[in-house]
Amino acid sequence: MPVDPRTPILVGVGQFTERIDDPGYRGMSAVELATEAARAALADTGADASSVAGAIDTVFGMRQFEISGPMPATLGKSNNYPRSVMQRLGGNPARVVLEPVGGQGPQKLVAEAGAAIVAGDADVVMIMGSEPGSTAKYFADRDDKPDFTEHVEGQLEDRGHGIYSYIDEYTVTHGLTGAPVQYGLLDNARRARLGLGVQEYRHAMAELFAPMSKVAAKNPFSSSPVERSVEEIETVTDDNRMICDPYPRYLVARDTVNQGAALLMMSVEAARRHGVPQDKWVFVHGHSDLVEQALLSRVDMGASPAAVHAVQEALRVAGLGVGDIATFDLYSCFPFPVFVASEALGVSGDDPRGLTLTGGLPYFGGPGNSYSAHAIAETVAQMRNAPGDFGFVGANGGIMSKYSVGIYSTEPVEWRSSRSAELTERVAALPTVPVTKQPEGSGVVETYSVRYDWPVRTGIIVGRLDADGSRFMATTTDDELVALMAEADPLGAKVVVTSTDNGNRAVLR
Structure with missing residues (x-):
């Protein structure tokens, strides 16, 4: 079908993973990892990479852990991460943005970039992210530490880390200083609602995640390509030690990774102008981006109305039912987000379609705020291999605080808007629980x-x-x-x- 020339499409995706046991392991910086992924995305377009790089007018960069809060970057950092990458690619975009903390960010930015392209405010957009956690750990106790400090001149729209939208002095004082303990509260609240015992629930979590490890074992970009059985995942051992209840290590996102991902979006007219073959084009059929109530305000800490609305709204925008979806990648930092999204979809962990294309955050890798860029990259590749199929990406941020969904296909479709803002207001208006900060x-x-x-x-x-x-x-x-x-x-x-x-x-x- 003919589509409006301003219709946004994904035309290039790239991923990069450096494992510490790889021959020639370099211990790369965030900029270097993102550059490798961005080069791969440019090559993936099938067009002239240098010409496309020069045409990029807007770049969205995801924050790494080292710039996601008040902590110092111990090995140095770029003062302008997106421009450091673009300098290496030979590009000079008019606008670069550094997005706040949140694992939903890559999917949220696909929707933001799509809207900007439709409006004529952007034409060629790069979304990129990387995480050098492995590098930081590798050099932590060494004397030969590299210095990744860079100073790049040029515009930067820094939206701030935004970490205090998830935590505050009260929650930090009471130990909520890391994702495992934060999500532990949510999974145990869900267990309470379901009336399950500790071992029964751990077995359910292991059953949910074991199939993901099988996918990770076959993915060349995985940080830990090892298949795990249900028994291995649920049994506490020296290697699979408890991190924060209810999670042994094999149920926790693997953040000690060196990974990068990049997505390239264009208008249809720009794709034609640059000679991007049509079999590279992937359209966004549905999208949503919702915000949940504050953690301690939620009536049921074991539920997420915002995520449920996000799942339903993306399907509505796409005009699809769950049975129309061929692939899923559900954000899997811990079991809780997967349980919530899969229940909203009405699919289970043993669904033949699977719940991940990457292999999931504990096994493929959890590169901070940029994981969902990998999920989208895998989905784009799958959609090209099966023209006309539909792929679903669910992306989660904060303490189940934000949820974004994208639905992708090679089937042409013009851009559609969502009711995300209206639905977020509806979630905000739900009943809340009063909090006593100094109880006796x-x-x-x-x-x-x-x-x-x-x-x-x-x-x-x-x-x-x-x-x-x-x-x-x-x-x-x-x-x-x-x-x-x-x-x-x-x-x-x-x-x-x-x-x-x-x-x-x-x-x-």
């Missing part, structure tokens, strides 16, 4: 995690006060309560909480 008295454990990554095994508690039902957070190193949390099941346990100058403390009552 008796209460019960609503959800929890245990931090095994601290010098002293510490329980992290979200509870409800008996007096008024308000929610509170507390930590505990009380032997009896921590033993219950780590070795049995504390959901619904009765506690006494007191407020101190350094946060709230809980003990059994």
